Amino acid sequence: MPGIAPDVISHKLAISSAYKPVRQKRRSYDAERYEAMRTEVEKLQTIGFIREATYPVWLANSVMVRKSTGGWRMCQDYTDHNKACPKDSFPLPRIDQLVDATAGLELLSFMDAYSGYNQIFMHPPDSEHTAFITDKGLYCYNVMPFGLKNAGATYQRLVNKIFAGYIGNIMEVYVDDMLVKSRTAEDHLQNLSIMFGILKDYRMRLNPKKCAFGVSSGKFLGFMISQRGIEANPEKIKAIIDMERPKTMKDIQSLTGRVAALTRFISKATDKCVPFFKALKGGKRDITWTAECDNAFQALKNYMSKAPLLSKPLPGEILYLYLSVSGTAVSSVLIWKPEKAELPIFYVSKALQSAELRYPPLEQLALALVVSARRLRPYFQAHGIKVLTNQPLRQVLQKPEISGRLIKWAIELGEFDIQFVPRPAEKGQAVADFISELTPATVQPTSEAITETILPDQPGAERLDTSTPVWGLHVDGSANQQGCGAGLVLTTPEGQKIEYALRFDFRTSNNEAEYEALLAGLRLVKSMNAKQIRIHSDSQLIVNQITADFAARDASMYAYLSTAHQLLRSFEAYEIKQIPRGENSHADALARLASAINDKVGRKVPVEILAQPSTVTSEACAVRYEDTWMSPIYLYLTNGTLPEDKAQARKLRYRSARYTVINDVLYKRGYTTPYLKCLTAEQGEYILREIHSGVCGDHSGSRSLAYKVFRQGYFWPTMHQDANTLVKRCDKCQRFGNVPHIPAEPLTPIVSPWPFAQWGLDLIGPMPQGKGQVKYAVVAVDYFTKWVEAEPLATITAAKIEDFVWTHICCRFGIPYAIITDNDRQFDSELFRQFCTRLKINLFFASPAHPQSNGQVEAINKIVKKLLKRQLDKAKGAWPEKLPEALWAIRTFTERPLEKPLFLWPLDQKQWASANLQGRTKFPSEEPSGENLGDYCLYRILTTNDRLTRGEKRQLDITGPSAETLPKGIHLDAFALGHVSCSQSAPTVPHRKFQNKHTSQGLYKETPIPKEGTQKDQRYAIA
Structure with missing residues (x-):
């Protein structure tokens, strides 16, 4: 058999080096198994699937398994291999979706690959690792054998590759199970021709015994697929019907496992299995089979003898969901209604666990909806869902006293197009088990005697309809x-x-x-x-x-x-x-x-x-309101109205999860605050004015004003912007506000324009004395890359500091532009100053008694000491030996703003070598300073070969030369038409505490001022 070409795909084991190779000891078998094993080995060796192995590192045993036909199948025990191989996370298709995609079509062709896994070759270096032992010798596989951990993922990757463009259209593939589908019989021959052409090109062979072409129904992935719909596998149904009464725990587990395989077809499957779960409690080998278990067993057999036919909905159809809650489980059924018939699509059931048993009934009903949405997520995403319920489920998910659990569920369900409608009176056979929505475990009878009273003369009084709740x-x-x-x-x-x-x-x-x-x-x-x-x-x-x-x-x-x-x-x-x-x-x-x-x-x-009697009425005039920002949210929460655009509808559902309606008023749910009443912009402006300049107003700033409004229990989306606008328009706030007497000056930023240009320097110590009588450490950090250098010192002198800077900074990273230190005498010494002057290094000092101004190196000092403490434990004197390990740990950090490990930065930079220290080339024309630092950064960007990261761009945005990127806190005063100009008052008034800060006013208007040439420039002048 030719097999798939290795350049298309081959199977790699990727065995982890952390696992030691395992050579399994040879197992003994009887003569019959040995004979079958020899026959299989000879066959596989003849067709080239296996070859002899010499000195294998990994070795597995062969296992003989009896076939249903009476023969033997040889398998290998690759348990140890699978433990050492990482899992291949290549996704396999969802079986439910594949089955739905194949139901309801006119013609189908079912195919199965011949020894499918064996058609893929092993990766040559991994072939020896598949070695297995027999009584005649050692052999290994040339092709991918059965039993390997990631064999299924490799095969799925192959079929996805060769059938790309056809899967989901004319084909469905699950590993080695292939199906060609056609909506009409006329197209089926052409679809088969396309598929056979692909198989021929890739040399894949089929097993004719397991293929069926041009049929209307067949078995696919454990389901019976036909044009009528989806049916349960008759063999699985027969296994339950023919099963004898369970006698041991293993028998009950086998029964519940068979039910779980068919749970899609079983209405309220968990409720039907509750007696079996009770019999399993206690963990005893022998179980007590009660009359309740026997009745449930017979009822299950009767149900499976007439298992329902499941339907496939048409795209875009509205689907309906029935919910049911019992004392032990929540269940649901998804149906659709073509031509007023109720056809089931999917049954869902889940047992209630521990705390879920104590949920209130309506919360259990909400849980049933959430479980259904999670299990049937593809249906909920592709279709509109109408939940048929007579319970106030929508109000429960949106009521003001909603619990945190319900809020989480409401947000989760907000993604889907869900509507809540009352249950109809008529119900089909598919939902016979869902007639009762809430079935409590024990129902307490009421003591009230019910008698009917007919009140024909009163408005709305009619005979109560017993069919309606x-x-x-x-x-x-x-x-x-x-x-x-x-x-x-x-x-x-x-x-x-x-x-x-x-x-x-x-x-x-x-x-x-x-x-x-x-x-x-x-x-x-x-x-x-x-x-x-x-x-x-x-x-x-x-x-x-x-x-x-x-x-x-x-x-x-x-x-x-x-x-x-x-x-x-x-x-x-x-x-x-x-x-x-x-x-x-x-x-x-x-x-x-x-x-x-x-x-x-x-x-x-x-x-x-x-607060007041219910009969008190207020005189009101009819006011016509236009649509506001609240209107879509209010209409959705009250009537379920959604925009026609699906994207807008989905966004609205997400947004509405944080709102609720109380007494026809919209409120927003706060995190740590009470419910916030939602206001329009006009109402919000009135609230802002009252709090800002009302009876108790203090003319607070915009941020404080917005926070006060928030704490008072009000909300609208633009409250912060409106507060800022109100403060700017307040005449008293402008006239009596603080006047900045110091003109705005750009701060001198402690920022490095390029890697290794600016270093911070500091000392750590004294510390426990180590080898060589060292008890201090000098630390240097680059402000751009956060690269750290450090060296233990026995004494801290200016000469030691000079030697450290020359050896660890200049000789490794080039001469820096600047060094920032504190005011210790080792740094502020004549010797170190001369050294920096000689190398043209700018020496800056941090503010006295304020080490935070050199905060970068202070932060690194804290990290170094923390790492040393964790490594030393009680051996404190060994810190000099552990210092290089701490530095390596810091250097392997990945800085988020720079998005690359620190140790990669020295490899990307060109050092500044000073051939002529007195006349060193300057970039671009002079050393970067506070005024031209942005220009220098632009130059560096233009001369860098596309290695600029987002972190560097962020540095440029902070320190750029344009007006838009001025340092924080500095704003350019721009005047526009209509702005009022006030001149400052002279300090001549005796009582200056309440003095008006400004006196005369002027209004800016537009005045044309001719310039050279033909164009005119519009300038502003004070009227």
Whole structure:
């Protein structure tokens, strides 16, 4: 067999040198295995797959494995090789995506390479490492054998290379499994011709026994693919159906493993396997097979006997997701609806672990959505998803008291196009297991007797539809000398109870408190998007006024009744019933708690403070607002409205995750602050004026002003820019602001214009005395590259410093432009000054008693001492021997601004050799200084052969000669049309503390001033 040409690809082992070679001892086998082994070796040697090996470094044993046909297959035990080889991270295709890409087509051709791995040659130097031992001798492979760690990645790299441009179009390939697909039968012959041409060019051979051409269905990667859709492998289904009742732990593990292989086809797979998981607990070899396990086992077999057919959605179709939560798992099913039929695409299930079991039911439902989005990410990215739920899931992910976990999930889900819609009444067979969304582990029966009440005369009162979820509400009010409050108990359709309490900041009567409790409950249920509600109250007056049995003659009661009817119109149907006080004890206890509570009492029940009665209305005029920066976010959070542009929609979903809507007002979530109310630019300007120059305004600066607005709980995107503009426009801030008496001067920067031009010099010590009685160290660092030089010294004299500079700096890196030191007498000595003058080295001194002005070398000193401390431990006197190691560690750092290791810099630079010290060439015309440093840097850039890094460009930006790159803190005063010019007041007023800093004014206007030639230059003059 010819095989793939080595110049196309060959397999390399890349064995790590950190592993010692392993020669496995020869194993003994019976006569039958030896005979099969000899036959296989002779066959492989004849066709050239193996050759004899001599003195192999690595040696593996041969292992004989029985085939399903009764014959023997020879394999090699490359366990030790695989440990020594690094993993090849070349990606393999996702099986689910390949299967989806092949379903629903008219004609398919399935192909398999003949001894696929053996068609790739080994890299010649690695061939000897594949040696194996038999009873007749030692052999090694010329081709890539089975059993090597990275063989699959090498083969996938080959097929991706030779079939590039056709994979995903007319072909799908997973390692040695190949498939040619055609949407129509007319195109299939041409597609096969293209594929065969490629196989012929690269000398790849197929196994005709495993090939099938021009068929409508077939087995691919463990699935049955056809034009109808995707079916489970019949062999895997048969393995479960024919399986006997498990008797040991290994049998149950085998059963759960078979279920895991088919989990895509099994609805709520985890729930079906819960009894098996319980039987595995304890780790015993023999398990207790209970009646629950037996029932679950039979139910699983019955389900697998009619496993569903999965569908493939069309591109761009809207997909639907059903969610379900049980006491032990979260599950979902993804479907699509062609022609009103519900066709399943993928079933997902996950067992709840430890803390997840204690999540509230709605958070578990949100977890089901997150798990589905992670597992079905390709579908969520390519399609719009509608989550069919009757639970307030969208409100949970956006509510103000959302937990950190839910915030993280909301941000994660913001990437996808997800909408939440109510569940339809009709459901197909595919979602039969998802009729119930929330199934708690134990459901507590309610004690309330439910009776239907028909109120035809009241607006919105209709007979409750039992097919639609009905919410329950128990309300009670309390008014006493300690205070007034209300208690609410909201019951979801699944039986979950939500407690809520209110405290009133105003006095009410008992009847008014009962009405306030009812109105607060209706507002709460309305926020949950409930359609039908049952209301229970122990107040005879409230119930009979709502049902029109009693008349509301008092003005206050009439106002409350009108408000209640207005809220009740928000529901499709409602029912209100009076119950005895004993059956309303839960809400009564919450009401008493709220009326008596104070801020010093710890509580777990949320208590809302109601500032004014619900019947108070404010007079308002209709104001028409234009769209603001808040409009897209508000519309998305309230109605799910997204822009038509997909990129803008995705960006909006990400952005909206940090916002929430409370009582129809947009708020931004802060990190360490309360919710920030979002304002328009006009509202923000009013807030800025009030804080800056209002009653308590202090005319603070722009940064402080923006921070105060932020701490007051307001936000809009341009608050910092608006604060800066307001301060600049404030007349008092300009007239009475501080006047800089010292003109702006560019600072002398401690910056090096090129590598090894400017060095910092300092001493370390005294330290523990080392060999040679050294107890000091002189350290030098280059300001540009951060290269460090150091030398131990026994004494610190000017002569020692001069010798160090000459030996370690001048002779190695050239004569520097400048040296910066502190004011020690060793540096500020006549001998060292003469040395620097002789070599034309500028000697600068740091500010007295302020070593930070030479901070670069001080920072290096700290690093050197830290490295020496960590290396020396208790042997402190050995620091001179460890100093070179510390220097090497520093020199191998990679500086982020320069983006290259320090030790590479000396190799890139040309040294300054001083042949004529008195007349040394200057670059470009004089030594660089503060004034022409930027010009010098430009010259260096123009004369450097493209070795400029981003770090050097950053240095240029900081110290460049143009006005745009002046040092920080220096600004050019530019005047424009309309600017006001003020002259400074003369210091003649006796009381200067409150003196106006400026007196006369002038306005700049445009005045043409002729220049030489035909053009005119527009200048500014003071009017």
